[in-house]
Amino acid sequence: MAEITVQRGGVMLRALFKILETMPDGIHASDALKGLEQVLDLTPFEKADYPQRPGVRRFEKLVRFHSINAVKAGWMVKSGGVWTITGGSRSAVAEVLKSALYAPPIGLPGSDASSALPFTNSR
Numbered sequence: 001m002a003e004i005t006v007q008r009g010g011v012m013l014r015a016l017f018k019i020l021e022t023m024p025d026g027i028h029a030s031d032a033l034k035g036l037e038q039v040l041d042l043t044p045f046e047k048a049d050y051p052q053r054p055g056v057r058r059f060e061k062l063v064r065f066h067s068i069n070a071v072k073a074g075w076m077v078k079s080g081g082v083w084t085i086t087g088g089s090r091s092a093v094a095e096v097l098k099s100a101l102y103a104p105p106i107g108l109p110g111s112d113a114s115s116a117l118p119f120t121n122s123r
Helices: 006-021 029-039 058-066 068-072 087-097
Strands: 053-057 076-079 082-085
Touching (some): 006 082, 068 076
16 A cells, blocks of 8 residues: 555544545445545546456555444444444544544554554554
């Protein structure tokens, strides 16, 4: 994922949460991804398929990967193919996502973005 920056992952999640906020009962993952694709200007890298997996586009996998920590933090639920923002997390999500520095925690030592978040990538 060398061509996807931490900031770009944050941009993807901010846009995803804007979509989820408009759908209080949740939205099917494929519809969320289609809506996200319409509001983001995808890079050529994001539009491309994985070299070893023709037909598997990077964009969808990248969004799913970058949303894992939001699920772990309790900000969203993925169940039965439906993605839903959690009611109790709306204000927390709004506060963190309005930050220009927001990025999913990547667990790298010295990462300013990950240390500023209310959750960590612990194993």
